[in-house]
Amino acid sequence: MDLPVMPPVRPMLAKAVKGIPDPDKHGGLAFEPKWDGFRCLLFKDGDEVELASRNTKPLTRYFPELVAAAREQLPERCVLDGEIFVAIGDRLEFEVLQERIHPAESRITKLAEETPASFVAFDLLALGDESFVDRPFAERRTALEDALTGLDGPCFLTRVTTDPAEAEGWFEQFEGAGLDGVVAKPLTAPYTQNGRTMLKIKHARTADVVLAGFREHKTSTPELPLVGSLLLGLYDDQGQLQHIGVSASFTAQRRAELFEELQPLVVDIADHPWGAWQEFLVANPGRVPGTQSRWSQGKDLSFTPLRPERVLEVSYDHMEGRRFRHTAHFQRWRPDRDPESCGYDQLEEPVSYDLARVLESDR
Template sequence: MLPEPMLTSPTLRTWLPPGWAGEPKWDGFRALLSLDGKVVQLSSRHGTDMTAAFPEITGGAAAQLADATLLDGELVIRDPGQLASESLHHRVRHRGADAVRAARQMPTHFVAFDVLRTTGTVTTGWSYQRRRAALESLFTARRLRAPFTLCPSATDPDQVAQWLTRRQNGIEGVVYKRLTDPYRPGVRGWLEHKPYETTQAVVGAVTGTLAAPRTLLLGRPGSDGHLHCVGRTVTLSMAVGALLGPLLAPVGTQHQWTGEACATGRGSGEITELVLVEPELVVEVAVDTARDASGRWRHPARFHRVRAELRPMHVPEFGEPDY
């Protein structure tokens, strides 16, 4: 049984505090990787066994790591110029020959950012600074190569600020880690900052009821004249739902999304109890910088306000950047 990973708490802080280190926050799957008695185990943040789904990672661990090693890191799939996090959802379902085939088509990398055990020595009680030095020494001594990548770490505020401005290469934000802190499994002892942008979209459907919507399904017009689903909101408060209800009109004879599934966001699956509305209301929302391969927002947006002065033609075109 592998330990729980140390976790993060969100922060609005955009600068690196003194006495802390910053690391990029990757757009991938958090994972713990263990080699113990020549047995490799790859576990998700929630303890799900992913060993059989990623043979290139487990094979790399067996070939390159020393026995009794435990790493914390992120699984990522690289596309030209960015990371393809949605491909990980397909990869994690494969087993056996299908997993081997998927590994050739969509190879995964393990970005290591912490070491919890090295050649049998448990390091969770060590400071971050000491664990980081041990991790760098492990990469040097073992001459680790693909599928392993050493996560960058910096105490230079300018370097950390640069990571916050990278929008298209799989960096979702930054994680701040106190140099003197031990690794505390299951504790939210690190801080995570994701940059958000405010932008506009058209309400095309809701979940819940028209009078009291629970979430908004948002769209943007494309160059083809079609309203493309771009994302959804987090669950609305009752007060916001009551505000929006009177502004939403039931759909008339036809809607562009009739018969379509508009499931967006990581793990959202198919959205049920979808109520289509006339795509007339423009709202302003806050979104982070993560996008899937089609240009949809990967994470739910936060409702900000109604933009009654705008028409659907005024919102950014589908596929255009929000910054």
């Protein structure tokens, strides 16, 4: 492989902002849907195709169907920045995408047929013998549109608009198809590796959840015990407390205070709602806390169970099935709430939206 831009490449990043930004304050902005998948740098030189993650790790072997599609659909020699996703019906499914990272070749081949992935391109780093990294995004986007005309899957070109009102509509509508928000790119900015040049606008919501346990921080010692993360739960329709995610990001002082504050709630696992799960050795779709999965090999996931008597309010951005997609952020304790009143019915459901309409790209 011999391209104007060669791996490893660290992709351009985005910093979070609240609300759709004013293009005039940034010298002009282009808005795109924020895809919820694996960030991917795609390198193609003839029949040679390499896929790399945002931290430069190889993804090529896990997505043979995308390698074949790139050979057929993409320009002879190019370097693209984009996202790998898996769609089931009219929604993106990140949990299904995660299952594609598997060590067994036979499993990879099977999943490539059963849950094929797609690649959506949203930036151009090189085309033919030319590097585009130093060119402004407006030029990169024009060249990208010219190079990727007529794609209809599994390789796609993302939609783009310079109209903030249209971007606002995307932000509200596209979540129903499993997307994660909106990205804004300065029209005059070059492609800056590992630089937070872009802006991201993500959904933010709050929920009242039950405190069910905690894990100790990696720096915790018997002399100075520290809480690392709080394990959170919600009650389902059958009255069972389900694991919905964790809350973390506390100061060192607050970690120590929490450890002392929560000691009166410590209970034996046999007397805890999750006691029946202690027999599991592998997490069952991420819903069994304190157990191993292939995503957590080597990590200490043991936890201290707590009587589910305290309620806290957390902020979150996105759901992944029945769980928070990312770590939730502690907001405040809610002593006025009964734990049994904290159910899934409080979570906001996004309006349904057809993924095929999101993938419609026009100039």
